[in-house]
Amino acid sequence: DTAVSQTPKYLVTQMGNDKSIKCEQNLGHDTMYWYKQDSKKFLKIMFSYNNKELIINETVPNRFSPKSPDKAHLNLHINSLELGDSAVYFCASSQDARGGYEQYFGPGTRLTVT
Amino acid sequence: LAKTTQPISMDSYEGQEVNITCSHNNIATNDYITWYQQFPSQGPRFIIQGYKTKVTNEVASLFIPADRKSSTLSLPRVSLSDTAVYYCLVGANNAGNMLTFGGGTRLMVKP
Numbered sequence: 578d579t580a581v582s583q584t585p586k587y588l589v590t591q592m593g594n595d596k597s598i599k600c601e602q603n604l605g606h607d608t609m610y611w612y613k614q615d616s617k618k619f620l621k622i623m624f625s626y627n628n629k630e631l632i633i634n635e636t637v638p639n640r641f642s643p644k645s646p647d648k649a650h651l652n653l654h655i656n657s658l659e660l661g662d663s664a665v666y667f668c669a670s671s672q673d674a675r676g677g678y679e680q681y682f683g684p685g686t687r688l689t690v691t
Numbered sequence: 692l693a694k695t696t697q698p699i700s701m702d703s704y705e706g707q708e709v710n711i712t713c714s715h716n717n718i719a720t721n722d723y724i725t726w727y728q729q730f731p732s733q734g735p736r737f738i739i740q741g742y743k744t745k746v747t748n749e750v751a752s753l754f755i756p757a758d759r760k761s762s763t764l765s766l767p768r769v770s771l772s773d774t775a776v777y778y779c780l781v782g783a784n785n786a787g788n789m790l791t792f793g794g795g796t797r798l799m800v801k802p
Contacts, residue, residue, distance in 0.1 A: 581734075618776065620735065620792035667734050679725065682734030 580604050581683040583668050589689045590658055598653045598686045600668030608632075609651035610669040610680065611643060620667070626651055627674045655688075663690045695779045700797040709766040711796050713779030716760045724755060724762045727778045729795070735778060739764065766798075774800045 581602045590596055602609060610633075611623040624643040625633035631643070640656040655662060668683040696714040703709045715724070723742055727735035739746055741753040741762070752765040766773060776795040 617794065619794060620778070669734070679737035679740060680727075680735075682736065685732070685734050 581668055581670055581681050583666075583683040583686050585686060586684060587687050587689075589691065591691055592658055592660060594658050595654070595656045596658060596688070597655070598666055598668075598688075600651050600653070600683060602649055602668075602670040602681070604670055604672075604681060606670040606681075607648055607673045608671045608678075609645065609648070610671075611651065611653050612667040612669065612682075613637075614665045614667060614685070616664070624651075624653075625674065632674055658688075658690045660690050663688055695781055695793045697777075697779050697793055697796045699794065700799065702799045702801060703769055704801050705770055706768050709769050709773075709798060709800075711764045711766075711777055711779075711798070712761055713764070713781075714761045715779070715781045718759050718781050722781050724753065724759075725780045726751070726753065726764045727780060727792070729776045729778065735792070738777070769798075769800045771800050771802060774798060 584599045588596060608625060608627045610625045612620050613623055614620045622633060622635055623637050626645045628648050629645045642654045643651060644654060645651045651668060665685045665687050667685045669680040671680045672678040701711060723740055725740040726738040728738050729735040739748055739751045739753045741755050743755050743759060746753045754763040764777060776797050778792045778795040780792055
């Protein structure tokens with residue numbers, strides 16, 4: 578009955594590979610997000626989808642491509658992985674994109690690129 | 692851009708009240724103030740949110756002065772399990788780069 582789930586929890590891969598992280602929420606929320614948390618613990622928004630439509634696309638390399646097959650899922654695909662992509666990636670959801678709605682975060686995916 | 696500034700770390704003892712202040716001088720009219728708690732190896736967890744004045748729930752209180760340029764998260768009678776990083780976030784959920792959390796405040800509760 579996990580509200581926001583992510584798979585895998587850990588991902589170790591080599592530079593140049595392509596990998597995906599999956600996210601699902603069972604809260605019936607309209608809006609989902611991807612965040613990156615670096616080694617200094619700063620959480621930075623990467624993307625946000627509202628009802629399967631992209632509404633936030635921050636300055637991230639276009640090697641990162643989100644895909645939302647339905648409003649309960651927001652997957653993150655990363656091409657040609659680089660060492661600097663190593664971080665913890667969090668998925669989150671909120672009731673909608675307006676202010677005043679809390680975000681529910683997943684457990685995170687720790688990506689290590691070697 | 693409503694950047695936030697918080698103390699990097701704070702120490703407290705069990706049973707004390709802890710107040711963490713966040714400065715957000717450039718807060719916009721539509722911005723909400725939200726506080727999250729994060730334990731190691733977990734995602735942030737919502738604590739409390741407010742727009743103005745005072746908000747209280749079962750775990751914390753949030754004090755927001757009239758000018759809204761700062762806010763104070765108050766944790767009553769902390770316990771060891773409150774040791775975590777606390778993030779202040781200012782903005783709306785559709786506000787792009789306003790959803791960047793700052794470095795947070797690392798609270799250490801000692802016995």
